[in-house]
Amino acid sequence: MSERPVEPVLRAPADDAEALQLLQTGEIDLEGRMLDASNVTLVGAIRTESLAAECVYKPVAGERPLWDFPDGTLAGREISAYLVSEATGWRVVPPTVLRDGPFGPGMVQLWIDGDDEVDLAEFVRRDDPALRRMAVFDAVVNNADRKGGHIIPVPDGHVYGVDHGICFSVDPKLRTLLWRWAGTKLPAEAVRVLEGLADGLRGDLGERLHEHLTRREVRCTQQRVAEMLRTGRHPEPSGDWPALPWPPF
Ligand SMILES: Nc1ncnc2c1ncn2[C@@H]1O[C@H](COP(=O)(O)OP(=O)(O)O)[C@@H](O)[C@H]1O
């Protein structure tokens, strides 16, 4: 009998820490491109000697310039959104890293398999605590693109958000499907999380964001948090910017 090389046993990352390790060090094998995406969004397999998963890779070289986001990169905004998400403890954004890839530096994010059973159009209208946390998160990062396709409920009930390339503008640009709590009192848990963010933004988190965002963008993030803590309420549409994404899904 001829000796066959033993195939390594690969498994999916067991938690976010393993996912980050895989995303940071794994070898990327591209499989396709998301054709409905506005920038170059590639999907591929990523693997180390022991871990494997699917990932999204958005090379900086594939970014279309945007008149209203003149500084930095979309990948840098994606990472910044991930850092804020981590600071909230809400795990809104899937594990995301900035690294070199087949087309140069870019953001690499864990691919999330959504729950096919969920009717997204119905789901996004629900009074769901996870969606409500996402609404607070979006207000913090000033998300200009929270459409239905950027909301991914998974079978265990957790809800992920993706596509944070156009967050952190210095102008009010919150554009989202998640307005149902606009003007209502923030849950006590959200207030606690916002207080933690306010602290973090004055220190470590602020410095880490500044690696990807301008000082002014970081300052405006602090101000959005401060404003929510001052009013104690979910923000309302500003009136001079379309409040709803189009198309909505
Ligand atoms: N991490 C992810 N897991 C699963 N699906 C994703 C993920 N990131 C993006 N997608 C899917 O790919 C589509 C295109 O990606 P997106 O990030 O929206 O690209 P673009 O910035 O070009 O709009 C999204 O609408 C979503 O359906």
Ligand SMILES: [Mg+2]
């Ligand atoms: Mg998109």
